[in-house]
Amino acid sequence: MLKLDVTADVAKATEHLSELAQQHVPNAAAKALTRTAFDARDAVREGLPKRFNLRRPWVSQGIGVTQAKPRTLMAEVWSRDRFMALQETGGTKTSTSAIPLGPMAQKARTQVIPKSQWPGQMLAKKNVFYRAGAVFERRDEKRILALYLLRRQQKVEPRFGMADTVRSVALREYRRQMERALREELTKG
Numbered sequence: 001m002l003k004l005d006v007t008a009d010v011a012k013a014t015e016h017l018s019e020l021a022q023q024h025v026p027n028a029a030a031k032a033l034t035r036t037a038f039d040a041r042d043a044v045r046e047g048l049p050k051r052f053n054l055r056r057p058w059v060s061q062g063i064g065v066t067q068a069k070p071r072t073l074m075a076e077v078w079s080r081d082r083f084m085a086l087q088e089t090g091g092t093k094t095s096t097s098a099i100p101l102g103p104m105a106q107k108a109r110t111q112v113i114p115k116s117q118w119p120g121q122m123l124a125k126k127n128v129f130y131r132a133g134a135v136f137e138r139r140d141e142k143r144i145l146a147l148y149l150l151r152r153q154q155k156v157e158p159r160f161g162m163a164d165t166v167r168s169v170a171l172r173e174y175r176r177q178m179e180r181a182l183r184e185e186l187t188k189g
Contacts, residue, residue, distance in 0.1 A: 020186075026070035028181035033068035035177045037075035040169040041065050044077065044162050051159050052087075055112045059084070063162075077166050090158035098148040101134070119148045 045060045054060060059081060068075040079085075086093060098119045100108040107113060115121060119135050122128045127138045128147070135148040 024182070024185040026073065028178065028185040029073050030068040030070045031181035031184070032174060032178040033073060033075040034065070035181070036170055036174045037065045037068070037077050037166075039173050039177075040077050040166040043169045044165050047161065047165055051161065053109065055110075077162070079162065084160055084162075086156050087160040088158060088162055090156055093154045093156050094152065097151050097154045098135075099151065099154070101146040101149055103145065104147050119150065122147060 041063050044063050048054055048060050048063075052059070062080040062084075064078055064080060066076040066078065099105075100113065104113065104117070107117075122135060122137070123130060125137075129136055129138070130150075133150050134146055135150065137145045137147050139145060
């Protein structure tokens, strides 16, 4: 008959596991948070053309990430453009805003209106005038075209959806990214 007597030093094993956790878990968590934030940033960038008419890439390129560090364990996805905050929450935009009308509205749908055709520059032309909150252009004796409607305030509906997109990506991806980062950390050390 074979008799085995196995003893284990549970306290020493627990201490070793605790040291491993202190060394590797914060690094893995920072990596996972950062990767998840980059995934969320990419999802936000992909969703922009569905919500906005992007005529230039700088709005999309303005969506950035602050990476997580093992000491802080916080990653951020942000937009450097202040006007996007109002697109996220909605509200009232208070400034002199020009709403393109007529031919200018058609142009604004597909391309950026050059500064030379903004209301201030247009009003410098002799055949362009301001009347009752609008900018008009006199084409000839009988034709007058409305170019811009000027408003002091404009209601902005929330349509950016950045917070919802980031939240859904984080809920979907963080666990997978954490498992991957833990595997990498434990095989490294």
